[in-house]
Amino acid sequence: MAAPDRGRDPDRTRADILDVATAEFADKGYTGARVDEIAARMSTTKRMIYYYFGNKEQLYIAVLERAYTGIRTIEQGLDVEHLDPVDAIRQLAGLTFDHHESHPDFVRLVSIENIHRAAHITRSSVLSGLADPALDVLTTILERGRDAGVFRADVDPLDVHMVISAFCVFRTANRHTFNAIFKRDMLDPGLREHYREMLGDLVLAHVAAR
């Protein structure tokens, strides 16, 4: 007659807390998020949050750490070897484009963390200094393009990454003010392909041999 004993699976409880906390922090920001609210949205009690994570800040850091692991693996699906460099670049940009569109919580958490001047990322041994593996893939592509004579020799991979990120982050992160002022929803599905192609064009223009 007892309720299903969820309490006996610590990993599950931890993951549940992280799910709810991610939603709450992404929704309200670090300061605006409420520990009470996180507890209220779960079957676990507030005391458990402190048991598993210590305090609000450590919980937030754990949320950040898990959120960042998601994007680190997106480039795995890219078969760099069998694509010509131009297609590879376009597909790589598309991966970030797709990811940011479908993970607004991640993009919001990054914005929030920047408001806090990356104070928590810096405090996390997991995140601090963990360069995005995307750069390796990108570097490989750029080298192959240069060898093929289609890309410039002096392209900085991090600049390419920056252009892709700026476009994709802005489209999601600044969606609301952009829409409020210009009455255009950058996430309108009808504009999706237009923006996706536009990003590819921009990046290719940047890396192209002159």
Add this chain to the structure above:
Amino acid sequence: MAAPDRGRDPDRTRADILDVATAEFADKGYTGARVDEIAARMSTTKRMIYYYFGNKEQLYIAVLERAYTGIRTIEQGLDVEHLDPVDAIRQLAGLTFDHHESHPDFVRLVSIENIHRAAHITRSSVLSGLADPALDVLTTILERGRDAGVFRADVDPLDVHMVISAFCVFRTANRHTFNAIFKRDMLDPGLREHYREMLGDLVLAHVAAR
């Protein structure tokens, strides 16, 4: 020996409050900002903030309104008529580039407002629906470039604006996480000209006739 009587100049008092509030909101976010802290940084009392602005939210909206008026006038200095379209586009992009670099508080406020899903902008009769006049200047430039045969005919001014904003906003707004992860400070003065030129190239590539 009396303290300078700032009290009897309401416009000055109001402006002082806005200055301090802008710094506080940009620094801590809407929720993290403290009315107490704003009052403590001035010679005016906390009570005056409520006297002039009603409550925290209206003060924040007033801060947003004033911050947005700053950027709306930056394009005025651009002498569109006497520039050839290519130079004009490059200079226009440079204006936003310079503005966002020198107004990190504005960029932070925009990020903060997006975290709140533009709830306050929407509530402001001043800001809501007030399209950036930059678009008019941009439209003029694009038309002249098209007439001169150097720009494509189907360029959307808002897309151009988006590319410029995305680049300039990202450089300032995401500076901290970018630096924490990739160890590159996008606001490093030594990189300034490189980024400024890179932006111009990107925008011109986007609008160029093929």
Add this chain to the structure above:
Amino acid sequence: MAAPDRGRDPDRTRADILDVATAEFADKGYTGARVDEIAARMSTTKRMIYYYFGNKEQLYIAVLERAYTGIRTIEQGLDVEHLDPVDAIRQLAGLTFDHHESHPDFVRLVSIENIHRAAHITRSSVLSGLADPALDVLTTILERGRDAGVFRADVDPLDVHMVISAFCVFRTANRHTFNAIFKRDMLDPGLREHYREMLGDLVLAHVAAR
């Protein structure tokens, strides 16, 4: 081109303040009433309220004093001499019935003053100990009825007054809770004559010779 100089008529200004203050106090109670709100509802400023009345409490007392003067004169219209006692009693009850129905603000002020245990009435030299002149009229009627053999000899005028007041005050003062619980609006115009007659019957039954 100057605005009409209302300021130069102190009596008028005083009366205006009292009008607005009466509405505010009757609406929100003594504690709930806001000096700011009273000032906001007038063209006069808040400072004038203090100039004319000293403070919130004295303003409230002035409101009470003026409100009580209204009911003191309602019995004047009653031609006791030419009415037979039974008609006179019924008409007297009707006067209070009509007055309280048409002066809900007065009835509310009395309720409010009772919540404060008549502390302000006691403090007012005008109101304290100023017995309602209605009692004189009432006493005359009762005497004439007794002499005519239609009323009991031992009727206490104050008891009659109490019965009339209880009925008329309750109908107005307790209208809202009565309606909330029993779904009957005691001030429904369709019930007016029923209640008016009922009151007359009650009072006459009380004074009638057995």
Add this chain to the structure above:
Amino acid sequence: MAAPDRGRDPDRTRADILDVATAEFADKGYTGARVDEIAARMSTTKRMIYYYFGNKEQLYIAVLERAYTGIRTIEQGLDVEHLDPVDAIRQLAGLTFDHHESHPDFVRLVSIENIHRAAHITRSSVLSGLADPALDVLTTILERGRDAGVFRADVDPLDVHMVISAFCVFRTANRHTFNAIFKRDMLDPGLREHYREMLGDLVLAHVAAR
């Protein structure tokens, strides 16, 4: 030597808060009551009031709800079946008479709630629309009296209830202004039986067959 641990008995803590809050609200009115004062009168802290009741208004509603439950049960003790209708009516009126005399806080809360136009009662799912069970008892008595030929056939139970309430509420609620103006304390013990009988007479005169 430790203070008695009242803390770990939530029901007791809740009830204690309600006791003190009832006294405070009845004493000062809704607006005049101070949450600080309620806390100061107990061993519990102010914070607990919010923990248990959410905010001042909900606490006030809880006070109202409990106060109203008291009067709803007073008619239970009336043995309608074994009383003749005339005695039953007189006893029923006496129950309200006694209750209101001995529960001035309840009567004051009702006055206060009427000043607020029953806004909180309406908001309470418990109180809104919960007709007083007294009406059932009253209806039964009236029917038996009618069948016995001693009461009129067209008596409205709610009118009878209104007469009883008006008299009993007025005696307690308007005690202070009545005494201030007419120098008669309606709650003077020496007048008690006089008023009690007077009420019975009034009600019986109203329901009596003609």
Add this chain to the structure above:
DNA sequence: GATGAATGAGATTTCATTCAT
């Protein structure tokens, strides 16, 4: 007489965190 700005004291409410069991 009249005005808008200013103010101190105090009101309600919030929130991360810990205690006792």
Add this chain to the structure above:
DNA sequence: TATGAATGAAATCTCATTCAT
């Protein structure tokens, strides 16, 4: 492990009143 009760510190906001002109 788990839980509901408890809490101190601090947050936002209010209000009658007075000052300087």
